[in-house]
Amino acid sequence: MALPPTTTSRTTARDYDVCIVGAGIAGALVAYKLGRAGIRTVILEAGRRRPPPPRMDYMESRLRGEDPWFTDDPDRDVFTNGGEIDYRLNHNRVKAVGGSTMHWIGYTPRFHADDFRMKSRFGIANDWPISYDELETYYGEAEVELGVAGADDNPFASPRSRPFPLPPFPIGYEERIVAEAANALGIKFHTMPQARNSVAYGGRPQCLTYSVCRTCPIGAKYSADVHVALAEATGNVTVLSEANVTRLETGAAGKVRRAVYIDAEGRESDCAAGTFVVAAHAVESARLLLLSASGAHPHGLANSNGLVGRFFMEHRRQNRTVHLDRPVYPHRKGFVTTFSEQYHHVDRATGAAFWLYGESGGAWYTHIVDDVVARSGLWGEELAEHLRKRLAGEYGRTLVLGSNAEPLPSESNRVELDPDVKDRFGNPCPKLFYSLSDYEHTAYAAGDEVMHGLADAMGARGVGPITPGFGGHHAGTCRMGNEPERSVVDRNLKAHEVENLYVVGSSNFVTLSIVNPTLTIAALSLRLGDHLTGRRGANGRAG
Amino acid sequence: MNVADRTETSGSMPHDGSRSPDSPRSTITRRAFIAGSAAVVAGTGVLGLHGAERARTSRLPRLDTDTGTGTLTELEMLTVLALAEVLVPVRLLPSRSECERVVARAAAREPGILREYRSAAALLDRQASRSGSASFAELPLADRDRILDGMLWRYHITDDSSLSDHVARVSRRLERVFQSEEERRLRNLVVPDLLRRLYRAAAPQLIGYGNLPGVPGDPREYTLPPRGA
Numbered sequence: 187m188a189l190p191p192t193t194t195s196r197t198t199a200r201d202y203d204v205c206i207v208g209a210g211i212a213g214a215l216v217a218y219k220l221g222r223a224g225i226r227t228v229i230l231e232a233g234r235r236r237p238p239p240p241r242m243d244y245m246e247s248r249l250r251g252e253d254p255w256f257t258d259d260p261d262r263d264v265f266t267n268g269g270e271i272d273y274r275l276n277h278n279r280v281k282a283v284g285g286s287t288m289h290w291i292g293y294t295p296r297f298h299a300d301d302f303r304m305k306s307r308f309g310i311a312n313d314w315p316i317s318y319d320e321l322e323t324y325y326g327e328a329e330v331e332l333g334v335a336g337a338d339d340n341p342f343a344s345p346r347s348r349p350f351p352l353p354p355f356p357i358g359y360e361e362r363i364v365a366e367a368a369n370a371l372g373i374k375f376h377t378m379p380q381a382r383n384s385v386a387y388g389g390r391p392q393c394l395t396y397s398v399c400r401t402c403p404i405g406a407k408y409s410a411d412v413h414v415a416l417a418e419a420t421g422n423v424t425v426l427s428e429a430n431v432t433r434l435e436t437g438a439a440g441k442v443r444r445a446v447y448i449d450a451e452g453r454e455s456d457c458a459a460g461t462f463v464v465a466a467h468a469v470e471s472a473r474l475l476l477l478s479a480s481g482a483h484p485h486g487l488a489n490s491n492g493l494v495g496r497f498f499m500e501h502r503r504q505n506r507t508v509h510l511d512r513p514v515y516p517h518r519k520g521f522v523t524t525f526s527e528q529y530h531h532v533d534r535a536t537g538a539a540f541w542l543y544g545e546s547g548g549a550w551y552t553h554i555v556d557d558v559v560a561r562s563g564l565w566g567e568e569l570a571e572h573l574r575k576r577l578a579g580e581y582g583r584t585l586v587l588g589s590n591a592e593p594l595p596s597e598s599n600r601v602e603l604d605p606d607v608k609d610r611f612g613n614p615c616p617k618l619f620y621s622l623s624d625y626e627h628t629a630y631a632a633g634d635e636v637m638h639g640l641a642d643a644m645g646a647r648g649v650g651p652i653t654p655g656f657g658g659h660h661a662g663t664c665r666m667g668n669e670p671e672r673s674v675v676d677r678n679l680k681a682h683e684v685e686n687l688y689v690v691g692s693s694n695f696v697t698l699s700i701v702n703p704t705l706t707i708a709a710l711s712l713r714l715g716d717h718l719t720g721r722r723g724a725n726g727r728a729g
Numbered sequence: 730m731n732v733a734d735r736t737e738t739s740g741s742m743p744h745d746g747s748r749s750p751d752s753p754r755s756t757i758t759r760r761a762f763i764a765g766s767a768a769v770v771a772g773t774g775v776l777g778l779h780g781a782e783r784a785r786t787s788r789l790p791r792l793d794t795d796t797g798t799g800t801l802t803e804l805e806m807l808t809v810l811a812l813a814e815v816l817v818p819v820r821l822l823p824s825r826s827e828c829e830r831v832v833a834r835a836a837a838r839e840p841g842i843l844r845e846y847r848s849a850a851a852l853l854d855r856q857a858s859r860s861g862s863a864s865f866a867e868l869p870l871a872d873r874d875r876i877l878d879g880m881l882w883r884y885h886i887t888d889d890s891s892l893s894d895h896v897a898r899v900s901r902r903l904e905r906v907f908q909s910e911e912e913r914r915l916r917n918l919v920v921p922d923l924l925r926r927l928y929r930a931a932a933p934q935l936i937g938y939g940n941l942p943g944v945p946g947d948p949r950e951y952t953l954p955p956r957g958a
Contacts, residue, residue, distance in 0.1 A: 245943055356952045384948075394945035404945075515958065517933075518940045518951035550942070552925075555932050559924045563881065565816045566874065573928070574935040581936070 202228040202424075204718065205445050205459035207431045207474060209233075210285020211704060212691040212711040213465035214413035215331065219715025221420030228457055229414070230429040230447050232262070232470075233281035236288070244401040254401065255280045255289035261610040262430065265469075269599070269619035273500070278658035279467060283427050284411035286467065286658065287704065289400040291521060292380045292407045294334050294705040296325050298530055299344040301699040304594075308534040310625075311594050314696045315668045315677035318344050321709050328708035329379075332408045333387040336379030342527040352384050355393075355523045360514035360585055364544030365524055367643035373542070373636070375524045381408035381704075382521060388412070399520035429455075432613055434462060434478040434487055434687070441686045442487070448611050461686045461718065465711070468498065468660035468693040472601045473616045475664070475674075475689075488681035488689075491671050494664060495601040498620060499698040501657030504630055505588040507650035508544075508641045513582045516546030529589075529632070530700050538629035539592040541700045542636060544585050551581045587640055589633030590657065591626045592700040601663050659703045664693035678717050679710065690714050790914045792841035799843045801836050801850070804864065808850035809923070811866035815873045816924055821931040831926050842922070849919040852911045856880070880912045881920065 204220055206213045209231035220227045244254040257263040257276045265275045280286045299318035304311040326348040329336075335352035354377045357365065365375040382399070383406045386392050393406040405412075417423040428450035435456075437443040444456040464471045472495040476486040486494055525543040532539055558564075558573050604617035634652070641649045667673025670682035679694055681687040690711050692703045699706075801809065809832050813822065822828060836843040853865035856876045862868045865876070908916070930941050937957030940946030950956070 356949065358951050359953055362952075393948055395940050395948050395951060396945060397940070397942040513936075513954075513958070515938070515951075515955055517942060518938065518946075518955075551932050552929060555928045556925060559921050559928070565877065565881070565920065565924065567818055569816075569924070570818050570821060570935060573932060577932060577936050 202226045202457065202459040204228075204461045204463060205230065205457050206463040206465055207445060208285065208464070208466035208470070208691075209283045209410070209414050209425055209427070210465065210467060210691070211287050211410035211413070212285075212707050213463070214284070214410040214417060215328075215708055215711035216463055216465065216690060216715045216718070217417040217423045218331075218413045218420075219712065219719060221417045221423040223719040224420075224422055225719065227417070227423045228459065229417075229423065229425045230431050230445060230457060231281075231283050231425060231427045232430045232466075233283060233285075233427065234258070235283040235411075235425070235427040245396065245398050245403040255282070257281060259610070264607060264609050264615045266604045266607050266615060266617045267620070268602070268604075268617050270621035273618050273620050273656070275469065275616070275618065278500075278656055279469070279660070283414055283425060284409045287408070287410040290407075290409070290658075290704060291399055291702075292382045293521075293702045294329070294332060294336075294379045294381050295340075295527070295701040296343065296346075296379075297699040297701065297706050298342070298527075300534075301697055304534065304697050310534055312665075312667070312672075312696050315666055315673075321706075321713065322347060324709035324713045325705060327712050328705050331413065331712070332381040332705070332708060333383060333390070334379050334381050334705070335384035337377040340376040340527060341374060342376075342531045350379065352387055355380070355382070355384050355521075357523050358519060358546075360516055360546055361522060361524050361544060363510075363514060363644060364585060364587070364640065367640050368526065368542075368544075370643055371639055373526055373528050373640075375526045378522050378525050378543075379705075380521060382406060383408075395519045397517055397520040426457075430611060431466075431474060432477060432611055434464075434474065436478075436480060436482055436487070436684070440482065440684065442684060461688070463688045463690060463714070463718075464664075465690045467691060468663045469601050469616050469618070471689055471691060471693045472663035473603065476601075476603050477613055483683075488664075488674050488683045488687060490683060491674075493597075493672070493674055496597050496599075497595040497662035497665050497696075498599040498601055498618065499593045499595060499659075499661040499695065500620065501590050501593065501659045501698065501700075502622060502626065502630075503588055503590045503655050503657060504633065505586050505653045505655065506634070506637050506641070507653070508585045508587055508644065508646045509648040509650070510583050510585065510644060511647055514546070514585055516582050516584070517550060518546075527701070529636070534592075538625050538632060539700045540589045540629040540633040542587070542589050542633065542640075544587045544640070546586070551577055554581055585644075587637040589630070589637060590700055591629035591633065593698050594623055594625045595662055595665070595697060596621075596623060599662070657702070659692065659698065661692040661695040661698045661703060664689040665696050666694040667696065679714050688714060688718070790910070790917050792918060793844065794840040796841050796844040798837050798840055800833065801843065801846060804854075805847055805850040806832065807866040808853050808864060809846055811864075811868075811873060812849070812853060812877075812919075813923060813927060815870065815877055816920065817927045817931060821934055822927065823930055827930075828927065832923075835922075835926065845914060845918050845922070848911060849915045852915055880908070881916050 203225045204227045206217055206227060206229045209229045213229050217227050217229055263276050267273055280288050282288050300307050302314040302318050305313045330351050333352055334350055335354055336350035337354040368375050383390055383392050390405045396403055399407055414425055418425060429447040431445050431447040433446050434442045435444050435446060442462045444458045446456045448454050464474055466474055475488055475494045478487040479485060485492060488494060522543050522545045525541055527541055529540050554576050558576055562569060562572055564572060599621060600619050602617045603614035605614050607615045609615050664674040666675050666677060666679060675681050675689050675694060679688045679690050692707050694710060806829060810828055813828050836846055857865040857868055860872060865873060930944055933941050937955040939956050940950045
């Protein structure tokens with residue numbers, strides 16, 4: 187049930203130079219840059235700040251098979267679907283200080299140079315207004331900020347100008363089985379870059395393989411609350427959590443004057459600033475611009491061309507469980523160390539791109555424990571021996587092979603406002619329209635053929651059915667571009683139509699590549715930070 | 730045995746009662762009649778037990794989540810930890826402080842657990858006093874095991890899952906007749922709950938793992954087979 191704010195009395199936060207909406211990785215990195223440059227900045231974050239102590243509780247919850255990071259406020263985070271896919275939005279995002287990096291898996295491959303020039307290279311999709319080369323230095327900077335462990339052993343990657351800051355994680359025992367089979371088929375596996383400490387780094391400890399990475403209890407995996415804290419430590423950045431921004435209001439000059447938000451006590455407040463940066467992830471960024479419709483902007487802010495919310499993209503993945511005759515000793519870590527971008531490097535004019543990985547698979551042992559405990563009535567040594575037999579016979583002889591397909595931008599995949607369903611504050615909730623394209627289906631079929639070949643090469647005694655899933659990689663909705671009629675923001679991420687409004691994050695993506703988006707989000711955010719501080723010239727290029 | 734195994738067993742049974750055209754004609758002998766009658770009686774009994782089992786399931790003790798969370802007293806905690814030492818071989822048990830943390834966390838955060846553990850501790854201590862001991866925790870391990878043996882009504886499993894199930898069902902029917910509500914709650918709620926919590930970390934050790942989920946480990950161990958495998 188939608189509830190309005192408990193009071194309409196308005197309080198005004200003090201003025202800031204910059205107001206950022208969203209304390210995920212994009213907002214955190216922009217704020218960090220601004221704070222270091224002495225620019226007074228406020229971040230308004232809808233979610234709560236979850237300090238370190240509960241992380242142990244979260245780990246316990248994860249061990250029970252739950253994910254404590256999913257929404258703690260379903261009335262706030264209500265959404266609907268209108269497309270072919272019944273997309274579970276709240277299982278693929280986190281609202282909290284630190285955003286979705288609070289439960290991400292931590293993989294940080296870079297996009298390939300071709301991902302930025304799909305139209306000119308392959309005649310499909312669109313080109314970005316910036317090239318890989320323009321972003322390359324920011325990729326390197328992002329790797330240093332996040333602490334990326336990796337090795338320069340990927341023959342399919344685009345050139346890099348600096349080494350990884352941390353050494354790579356060695357390949358896992360079970361993954362070696364996959365990589366060796368792939369090698370026999372001529373498929374090259376290489377290191378997975380990841381923002382996880384292979385050695386102590388950035389004041390955070392080395393990974394100790396708790397195997398519950400989405401709820402890493404010691405902070406060995408990077409999460410954006412790190413840069414929120416660093417930004418606050420500059421003394422120039424203020425973070426207001428549980429501040430749900432409901433609209434941006436413009437003034438007579440057409441500029442955004444203030445962000446209106448509802449605080450934790452249900453009071454409506456506002457925040458004035460000279461510049462506004464919307465960094466609320468692809469769904470909520472678009473929704474906020476649409477919610478900010480006014481007489482001067484009847485279709486929403488920066489939306490006279492109707493493209494806000496359009497070109498929504500996501501990675502749909504497919505897995506198959508492979509049953510082997512030998513133990514693979516799974517679940518001794520929670521991440522993959524190797525994967526293959528060999529099929530990233532295909533001619534997309536005739537084929538479709540995907541990436542390939544193999545990892546610990548099958549159910550955890552806990553269901554076997556539960557079953558034996560519930561049915562046996564044993565205890566002590568007798569129970570231990572019976573459990574040992576069951577575990578030795580049934581557990582740890584499966585791997586999961588997976589492929590992630592590249593989506594192409596489609597105008598019909600979109601985020602709209604649903605006038606019929608309101609959130610807790612009485613605002614229309616986001617409505618998603620999401621379908622798969624023929625291009626993705628082609629990629630899945632090609633990926634599946636390779637997975638079957640790999641299973642055969644491993645001597646599998648059985649292959650399970652396809653298990654589909656999603657990456658939680660929302661993108662598009664506020665795409666960047668040089669043409670105001672075909673994009674929402676320009677190459678510097680400034681809204682074409684609003685002088686002091688920027689949008690940053692995966693919402694800017696023109697294409698989504700095959701790999702995880704977070705390092706590209708980080709690179710774009712660091713680039714915007716430099717643009718806003720004016721340290722590298724107005725065009726955003728290194729000067 | 731898992732569901733697939735059961736299905737396989739079922740699949741080996743004849744699909745129907747028809748004889749193939751070339752099967753030998755037979756007459757009913759006395760031995761066949763007796764065997765058939767016994768099968769009918771056994772079948773009826775099994776069906777009856779199935780029905781009873783369904784009825785019983787609805788009467789199994791349930792966690793009362795309306796009761797509050799909180800902290801066990803020091804003595805109650807000692808008794809629960811003494812119970813843990815009987816349930817899980819000491820070589821597999823997490824450290825005593827870790828066991829205490831697991832139990833305390835459950836009591837403090839999960840509604841209903843505190844009441845069950847508290848009640849179980851009182852029951853165990855009463856049983857111990859009958860043996861002349863001040864508390865369950867003060868008894869030697871073998872004596873604690875004997876006390877449990879008298880209350881837990883083992884329904885020993887076998888490699889034949891269907892037989893095991895039937896034994897379990899009979900055992901569970903009998904417990905309703907011969908056991909107190911307190912004992913049934915110990916058997917059906919407290920013991921399984923404690924075992925699940927303790928084996929969550931302990932189980933991988935049974936197959937040689939040194940690195941356990943939720944426990945810090947050697948960051949290189951995952952590159953090799955487990956040391957104990």
